[in-house]
Amino acid sequence: MALPAPDGDRGLYGISVAAELVGMGVQNLRLYEARGLLEPERTSGGTRRYSANDLDRLRRIGDLLEAGLNLAGIGMVLDLQGENARLREQQEVSPWSPVTTPRATRSRKRTDSNRKNR
Numbered sequence: 001m002a003l004p005a006p007d008g009d010r011g012l013y014g015i016s017v018a019a020e021l022v023g024m025g026v027q028n029l030r031l032y033e034a035r036g037l038l039e040p041e042r043t044s045g046g047t048r049r050y051s052a053n054d055l056d057r058l059r060r061i062g063d064l065l066e067a068g069l070n071l072a073g074i075g076m077v078l079d080l081q082g083e084n085a086r087l088r089e090q091q092e093v094s095p096w097s098p099v100t101t102p103r104a105t106r107s108r109k110r111t112d113s114n115r116k117n118r
Contacts, residue, residue, distance in 0.1 A: 011041030011049025018050035022058040029058065035071050037061055037078060 018040075019026045032038045033048070038057055041049040050058075058079070064074045 007051075008053040010055070011051050013050040013055070015040075015048045015050070018048075018055060018058070022055055022062065024058060024062065031060070032061060032071075035075065037071065037075055043086050 003082050013021065015029055019029050029038070029048075029050075033040065038061070040054050041051065043049060060078070064077060069077065071109055073086060
């Protein structure tokens with residue numbers, strides 16, 4: 001029997017497992033969620049469940065922190081990266097047709113050098 005393909009958005013990991021997998025503290029994950037940098041799934045009981053995509057995002061947050069960005073800056077970077085990805089996807093789905101413009105006709109000005117050659 002074939003197993004379904006893994007879904008990168010499906011929440012699989014509890015907060016302690018997710019924190020261990022990305023090398024961060026549990027409180028950091030809670031802070032990043034409180035600051036809007038991350039939104040893990042919740043079970044009906046309210047338990048956080050982190051997906052593979054969430055883990056990738058946490059690793060990206062860690063990289064940006066190491067680069068010296070603060071949490072507000074990281075939020076801006078992540079938003080811009082998300083927008084960039086959406087625009088690229090949109091362009092792949094419906095690429096713009098090349099815009100063709102008619103060539104402008106050049107009017108040739110008469111100059112002294114043109115008059116001398118005639």
